[in-house]
Amino acid sequence: MEQQQSLFKNKSYMFLLSSQIVSNFGTWLNILAVSTLVAIEWNASPIEVSFVLLALALPMVFFGPIAGVFADRIERRKMMILADILSGTVVIGLVFASFTWQVYIILFLQGLFSTLFTPAKNGKLKEIVSEEHMQQAMAISSMVNSISKIAGPALGGVLVATISVQGVFYIDAASYFISALLLLGVPKTVHLVKEKEENETKENFVAQLKGGLSFIKSKSILLIGLVSSFLVFFVLQIGDTQFGVLIRQLPEMETEVLGLIMSGAGAGMFISSMLLSKISIKKLEQSLGLGAAILGLSFIGEAVMVIYFSISSVLILAPIFAFAAGSSFAFVLIPFQTAAQKETPVNYSGRVFGTINSIFTLATIGGTISGGILVTLIGINKVFVMSGGTLFAVGLSIALYAMLKNVVHVKVENEKQKINEV
CATH class of the missing domain: 1.20.1250.20 (MFS general substrate transporter like domains)
Structure with missing residues (x-):
């Protein structure tokens, strides 16, 4: 119990966790709203529906390692805040989407910004949480994910029925902006990859x-x-x-x-x-x-x-x-x-x-x-x-x-x- 209390007294960790909670709920609201829009309101084909999750996932496959390099070279808090702001901005574009190809482009960009956010968040967690509390921190993160997957779609279903799909997109965008504000309570990155000199060569980046x-x-x-x-x-x-x-x-x-x-x-x-x-x-x-x-x-x-x-x-x-x-x-x-x-x-x-x-x-x-x-x-x-x-x-x-x-x-x-x- 003492170990648990000491982790929850870590203010930097609590700001990061709060940001994750808000962002995760917003993400699952968004997935439910996009699925409703494409599959039900637009009556898209099964292949078109499958491309929804594919558009979100592909950026992580292709750009995950590159995002990881940036997360070790750029100030991590700044990188997370920028990713949240960009995600919130592009989500608003879903309100005005009229065709599935427009949804795919927006979701691809959202997936790309999420790809930038994730390694920066994991790096920040390493900075602010001690090794003795690391498993507990990862377990709590998993608990948040589990609750979000259960409650997020359920809440999304209620919101879609009461305020429309477009209203849910606005709420999701707001969740990203709130997440960015919460990240201001997380300290700046101290440990970054040290550049040898002013000139950083292409070979160094590839390495x-x-x-x-x-x-x-x-x-x-x-x-x-x-x-x-x-x-x-x-x-x-x-x-x-x-x-x-x-x-x-x-x-x-x-x-x-x-x-x-x-x-x-x-x-x-x-x-x-x-x-x-x-x-x-x-x-x-x-x-x-x-x-x-x-x-x-x-x-x-x-x-x-x-x-x-x-x-x-x-x-x-x-x-x-x-x-x-x-x-x-x-x-x-x-x-x-x-x-x-x-x-x-x-x-x-x-x-x-x-x-x-x-x-x-x-x-x-x-x-x-x-x-x-x-x-x-x-x-x-x-x-x-x-x-x-x-x-x-x-x-x-x-x-x-x-x-x-x-x-x-x-x-x-x-x-x-x-x-x-x-």
């Missing part, structure tokens, strides 16, 4: 662009964590984005079941995040392995549930499996993000997290596209069982690797002890 991935490769714990997390993210998206297709096989109450799954997953993520804010994960590989394995079993359970169980049983089992999935995913995401923060020097954090975010987004896009293709080719039930089995296999492999690593370590230590005794 720094590669610096994030080079640093990750030099740290085995980060490399293993990144590869493992990439596999989990990729396979997770294959099934996760197709839940609607799985559930529509039910004879009735499809919407209610889908709502229970979304709520259950969000609740599981929130509870695990709360737990991880109070306990410390000592062994990253074991947490990754266990989380991935349980996540896989949850996916298989959802598929079996839909195929073989009655609707009354589904109403009970759906949120239970979803809760297990959300809870186990937290044990993959949060420990890895914590390890990345702890292992990365403050002047490298922008580049490292720019690279990590880019790779995670690539996994998300690749998994989403693969899920659609696989469902078309082999059917939804097989896809869920296959993705669940793959996640379980990945988790089991990570856990076995951790056990073998521990056995080798103990053996080496024993050999050293024997040599010392001689």
